[in-house]
Each structure stands twice: as C-alpha cells, then as structure tokens.
Amino acid sequence: MYxxxxxxxxxxxxxxxxxxYFQSIPWCAKLLAETDVVILATPSRQRKESTEDELVAVTxxxxxxxxxxxxxxxxxxxxTIRVDEVYNLLSLGPGxxxxxxxxxxxxxxxxxxxxxxxxxxxxxxxxxEGAGGFMVTANLKINYVKATIxxx
Numbered sequence: 001m002y003x004x005x006x007x008x009x010x011x012x013x014x015x016x017x018x019x020x021y022f023q024s025i026p027w028c029a030k031l032l033a034e035t036d037v038v039i040l041a042t043p044s045r046q047r048k049e050s051t052e053d054e055l056v057a058v059t060x061x062x063x064x065x066x067x068x069x070x071x072x073x074x075x076x077x078x079x080t081i082r083v084d085e086v087y088n089l090l091s092l093g094p095g096x097x098x099x100x101x102x103x104x105x106x107x108x109x110x111x112x113x114x115x116x117x118x119x120x121x122x123x124x125x126x127x128x129e130g131a132g133g134f135m136v137t138a139n140l141k142i143n144y145v146k147a148t149i150x151x152x
Contacts, residue, residue: 018042018068022089031087032072042071042088043121044114056114060107064095071118081126086119092150103148113137 019039022028032039044053045061060066068091073083090111098104116137123131 018045018070021068021091022070028089031089032070034074036075037072038075039070039072040118040122042069042114043118045069055110060096060110062093062095064093066096067091067093071115073119073122076126082128083119083122083126086115086122088115088118099147101149101151103150105142105144108144108148109140109142112142113140116140 023032031037044056046053047057056066056069068089070089071086072088073086076083088111092103096103096107117135120131120135124133
C-alpha cells in the first residue's frame, strides 16, 4: 500500500540515487529547489510483498528501461488542500524503445496511468474529500501528436 496507517504518503523509502541523479541535472535541480515543491518517493517504484506494482517496481526498473523516476508536486496555496498537478522526472533507457530513440506508446500509457494514480494518492493523503479508496483506471485515452524522442 502507498499510504501509511495514518493516511500519510510513505516518503521514508526515497531512493537516494533517483534524487541524486536528477539533482545533478541543472534544469531539474532548479525545479526541485523551488520552495513550494514536495518531493516524494515514486510510490509504484517501491517493491511490495503483495507483488502490487511489479511492472513498474521490477520489470521497468532497470538500466535499460526506466532508470530513475522522481515524483513531486507543488504545495497547494494557503486555504486549499487539493493538488491538481503532479510532476514526474524520468530517465529512460533503450529498453523502452518502439523504434530506435522513440519511446513505445504503451510505455507512455503506463507512465501516464501511474502519474494519474499518484495524483489520487497525494490528494487522499492530504484528506481531500472524494479522494481515496481503491483506485484503478477505468479509461485512459491518449491522442499521440508526436513521437517521444529521447537519447540515452
């Protein structure tokens, strides 16, 4: 489970290597240094005894697939508790290719699905009304406009 017994997000297992990796990239470090940023251990990257999240925590957590993944959000403005956006930094390897240097569309779908789940978990941990309970994706429609190109 992503939430501790007191309904707070588990953050103690932050992979130091993911955080260090993105801190070493100047534009990422600048984003992460903003005063209103809350950095989380990416929930589905933590292996669980139940085998929940095995796809992202094991299969896609290699030097050839998704090397590093860091999740963060901006603290809500005073008087509000709802978070409307979650940000994710990923370092991808050649194992996510469809064609050379193009991320496979299915991988993009997995990443977007995980990000939507993180947003629900964050709001659940903040006590947002209506956020919480058992969450699964009922529908995910992606209109690909351009290929996601990357160099590894």
